[in-house]
Amino acid sequence: MESGSREEDASKHEDPKAVRAFVRPHRYGHGWRSPERYGSILFSDSSGGNQEPILNPAIKRLLNAGSGPGSARRIARLVQERGLEELRFDIDPKVKPHVVGSILELETSFAPQSFDVIWSSHVLEHLYAHEIFPTLRQFHRVLKPDGFALIMSPDVTAVARFIVEQGIAAVAYHSPAGPIRPLDMLYGHSRAIEEGHVHMAHRTGFTAERLGNLLLTAGFPAVSVAMQNFEVCALALMPEADDAAIKKTLLVSGFNFQELAG
Numbered sequence: 001m002e003s004g005s006r007e008e009d010a011s012k013h014e015d016p017k018a019v020r021a022f023v024r025p026h027r028y029g030h031g032w033r034s035p036e037r038y039g040s041i042l043f044s045d046s047s048g049g050n051q052e053p054i055l056n057p058a059i060k061r062l063l064n065a066g067s068g069p070g071s072a073r074r075i076a077r078l079v080q081e082r083g084l085e086e087l088r089f090d091i092d093p094k095v096k097p098h099v100v101g102s103i104l105e106l107e108t109s110f111a112p113q114s115f116d117v118i119w120s121s122h123v124l125e126h127l128y129a130h131e132i133f134p135t136l137r138q139f140h141r142v143l144k145p146d147g148f149a150l151i152m153s154p155d156v157t158a159v160a161r162f163i164v165e166q167g168i169a170a171v172a173y174h175s176p177a178g179p180i181r182p183l184d185m186l187y188g189h190s191r192a193i194e195e196g197h198v199h200m201a202h203r204t205g206f207t208a209e210r211l212g213n214l215l216l217t218a219g220f221p222a223v224s225v226a227m228q229n230f231e232v233c234a235l236a237l238m239p240e241a242d243d244a245a246i247k248k249t250l251l252v253s254g255f256n257f258q259e260l261a262g
Helices: 003-011 073-081 103-108 129-142 156-166 182-187 190-194 208-217 243-252
Strands: 020-023 041-045 051-054 061-065 085-090 115-121 143-154 173-175 178-180 222-228 231-237
Touching (some): 115 129, 182 190, 208 231
Parallel strands (some): 115 143
Antiparallel strands (some): 222 231
């Protein structure tokens, strides 16, 4: 089956009731190059001058998938408490990731079960709709059996509600990049795109139900989804993951996946 039809076929089997969703108040390119050594990661030269990472399986590791220029600061405490070594992965060599590559082609960069955690913050919406399912399958492939993925994306439901109540031109919130309006959340940051950063455009969108069901269909046996501050946050657990311990640690970092009573 070609990747272009995977999500369409997978969506036929999505069960909205299977996802535990609840409300809380509150790039690409093939091949990469990196320094000869990053932390415990060695890079070996292969033909053509590219370098391949040699990962020590004894080291606990977090993959920051589509990292951009920064680290996973929002879960800094989790990284510290779990002794994780963060590996920044991005298509753009200008942001100086540890490994340059496409999240569409993770299998060309990393062996199966290479990571304990995947952090993917506001990345998936930059892909086309038909690319989401195969990308999530690759997330599942590179995670260890007791690992988990934490994925964030704009919440289309919240954006639509804001448009109805406030209008499409109203400012929803302010960010370091400036005021953010519904058009920025739906289609990508307007000023950045105007300045030539066309990769900032959004090509698809997510509700809690859609993201959760895609993760379930991709093979994650347990998925929890929370919505807050115009953001969908999904926690996808591998089969041997410690659900309670992970949620407790994430709660300290501001991610509340605890289920509501009743």
